[in-house]
Amino acid sequence: MNMLKNILFTFAISSVIALSACQSNTKKLPIIGDKDIVEKVVDGKKVIDTIYPKIPEFQFLNQDSVIITHKDFDNKIYVANFFFTHCPSICPTMQRNLLKAYQKYKGNKGISFLSHSIDFKHDQPHVLKEYATKLGVDNDQWQFVTGSKSDIYGISDKYLVFTKEDENAPGGYDHSGYLVLIDHDKHIRGVYDGTNAEEVDKLISDIEILLSEYKK
Template sequence: MIKHTNLWCSLLVIVSLNMVSCDQKTTKLPIYGHREPVERTVNGKTVIDTIYQTIPDFSFLNQDSAIVTQSFFDDKVYIANFFFTHCPSICPTMQRNMLKVYEDYKGDDRIAFISHSIDFKYDQPHVLKAYANKLGVTNDQWQFVNGTKADIYGMSEKYLVYTAEDANAPGGYDHQGYLVLIDKERRIRGAYDGTDDEQVNKLQSDLKILLEEQNSSS
């Protein structure tokens, strides 16, 4: 990685906490990101609720030249990442590992996947479509999207993932290879190094925990 930022540090903390949570065999995953306590009155008593950071509304163009919004992911757990199709470094490994999870849940309408291209110049829908086909994605459960630089890079900040256009980086872009696990309420529940087999195994384990948690709360 070429650059290090506070986002980078935040995700290192997230991954460390994930490792602790797995070791402790918790049955409920933590919620990550910014949080704010809010007072409200219930039956005449003051209680404290917590408002958690969530992924905001969005609108991107996908591999089929169709607009995809947050509504596509309503009532779903999903995994998100940031990549670009001609990435010569971490993307091939990251996307192959994402594909393993996709294949495990292919056809399961409880879960979806989204890959945001950070190459806003080159990765047009037909390029994303060819990439998805070559990777082995055969349904719309996994969306490949692009948008303006401001929209895509702004969205990466909401996922706490570092992305940047950088002429000195391989392929001209610098980014982190995290697979970010999002719950039905659009909250961040985990972040995993998509190039590390052990971390991908943790993602698969945590995904099962989250699906059970969401099923029990629905």
């Protein structure tokens, strides 16, 4: 009888562990942003579809004076943020923290990083190149880009990042230090405080979840 109880107990524990593992493996990140519910006709039947916001098409000049577009990030997970090279406040901490994620995934062609400079006057490609090199970026997996004020500031809203010229702010620009996780379909799947080491660890953890999602 005791042997039977032990067998049943072991089976129960194994089932719980298996169930927990299954639940862990099926964990998915939310899609962030206001969604639209639309009605359409498929095969003569009305169906309800959910449309999630996407990062729009873009075109910027990178640190190597090469035009990059949204297509360079097709079928990739990428992390985006906004900064400027002579920022005296949050940028140094944010970029050093993001460097941790870059170093972890360096060489993984399925993961990229995209930093937009909000100083469209000063941060020309050669300035961005010097900045990237000093930071420790030595491949094209992390892109540093510049563009017109309207293009950079306009797309920051799509990433849910606040950006503004402000002569009273340190360095003349004000912005939030979010790191934004984007999936293969250009959906936002996570937003993290780039100045907080624990938040960056959460970003890395969520990248792993997203990677698992695409392995299925």
